[in-house]
Amino acid sequence: MTVASAGTPAGTPAGTAARGTVDDTDFGLNTMIGEACLFLGAGSTVLLQLAEPGVGHGVADHSTVLRRPLDRLRTTMSYVYAVTLGSEDDRKHIVRTTNKAHVPIRSATYNAFDPELQLWVAGTLYRNGATLYRRFFGELTDAQADALYRDSAVFGTALQVKPDMWPATRAEFDAYWDRKLDELSCDDQVRRFVHALLRGGDAPWYIKPGMPLNRLVTTGLLPERVRTDFELPWGPGRQRAFDLLMTIMPPVYRLIPRPIRWLPAKYYLWDLRRRRRAGEGVARPRRACG
Numbered sequence: 001m002t003v004a005s006a007g008t009p010a011g012t013p014a015g016t017a018a019r020g021t022v023d024d025t026d027f028g029l030n031t032m033i034g035e036a037c038l039f040l041g042a043g044s045t046v047l048l049q050l051a052e053p054g055v056g057h058g059v060a061d062h063s064t065v066l067r068r069p070l071d072r073l074r075t076t077m078s079y080v081y082a083v084t085l086g087s088e089d090d091r092k093h094i095v096r097t098t099n100k101a102h103v104p105i106r107s108a109t110y111n112a113f114d115p116e117l118q119l120w121v122a123g124t125l126y127r128n129g130a131t132l133y134r135r136f137f138g139e140l141t142d143a144q145a146d147a148l149y150r151d152s153a154v155f156g157t158a159l160q161v162k163p164d165m166w167p168a169t170r171a172e173f174d175a176y177w178d179r180k181l182d183e184l185s186c187d188d189q190v191r192r193f194v195h196a197l198l199r200g201g202d203a204p205w206y207i208k209p210g211m212p213l214n215r216l217v218t219t220g221l222l223p224e225r226v227r228t229d230f231e232l233p234w235g236p237g238r239q240r241a242f243d244l245l246m247t248i249m250p251p252v253y254r255l256i257p258r259p260i261r262w263l264p265a266k267y268y269l270w271d272l273r274r275r276r277r278a279g280e281g282v283a284r285p286r287r288a289c290g
Contacts, residue, residue, distance in 0.1 A: 027144040029151030033084045033129065034265035037136045037253050041128040042073070043218030047194060048124045051226050052180070054117045056190035058110030066193070066201035075101075075282045078272045080125065081265050083158045084151075090272060095158055097282050115160040120180060122156030122166075127177060128221065136250040145170060186229050194230050216242055 032038075050056040059065070065072040082094035102112035111117075130148055134140060140148065153166040167173040186194070198218065200211045219232045220242035227234055253261070275282060 027140075028147045029084050029154070032133050032137075032148065033080065034262040035133065035136070036261050036264050037249075038129050038132050039264065040217050041132045041221060042076075043198070043214055044221035045124045045128045046197070047218065047222060047230065048128070048184075048226060049121050050190055050194060051184040051186055051229065052117065052120050053185055053187075053190075054110050054114065055121065056186055056193075058112065058117075060190050060193040061110070062104075066196055069197075069201050069203045070207070074268065074271070077264075077268045078282050080155070081268050082272055083154050085265060086269055086272070090269065091158065093276050094272065094282070098159065113160050115156075115162065115165060118156050118159050118161050119165055122152070122161060123173070123177065123180070125155045126152035126173075131221070135246060136253055149173065181223060181225065184226060184229065191230055194232075198232075217245070220246075 050059055063072065079094050079098055082090040086094070099113075126149065129152070130140075130145070133148075149170050153161075153163065156166060157163050167176050198211070198215050200208050203211075215232075216238060219227055219234055220238070222230075222232070272282065
């Protein structure tokens, strides 16, 4: 199954090119990555990454995401926007910063420099981004889908993923994706971490009221098997609520002017550059490993 030919999500007209996009020759990752609607996939992307045992144990053992969820969101989004929308200086800075942060993150079961794990992380960023973009803007043409796929390799190749590790075609990626889904698993440690993450961890008080909606969207976007492995509650009622949300939100979102929809991307790039000029890290220094 390819991005262009996959079953059409709720609220998406089948057989039409993506609404509001440029023509095939100009379409690529940098024409869609700044859409704020892609933030809806952040939670499910993280959970798919955690379902890979190597990543899951590494994050559960070392990440500060439960104590500082907004800091971790900033580091992730700074990386995504720097390697896709940033200048050459932005890209060099975020790669250097990311590699430096990865140095101490090693254990018997995890190495943050492992290119196979980085390939999976990059694949989840591509897959969920493409899926959400289709939900909100409609089907991509084959040329658009191919361009988006080729461009998305940068999520991994900016770090330790070799270019020839990125599957050559969307069909090959789909085979890789299906194979990886069959290999995913989690144990009680990672499962407890995921449930704490979906409760919001130590997020500020103003974030907590939105967590039920975040849990609904995050859980709804997950493949059924991953949802089951994490023991996340789901049923017909939640499915109907998710489908209704995904039917209502896209047409409303498309009414928002594009410059406003892209404000978060512009903010994270501005913040990255401000921190670099001030000699600050992308996130505050760790207080301790956790």
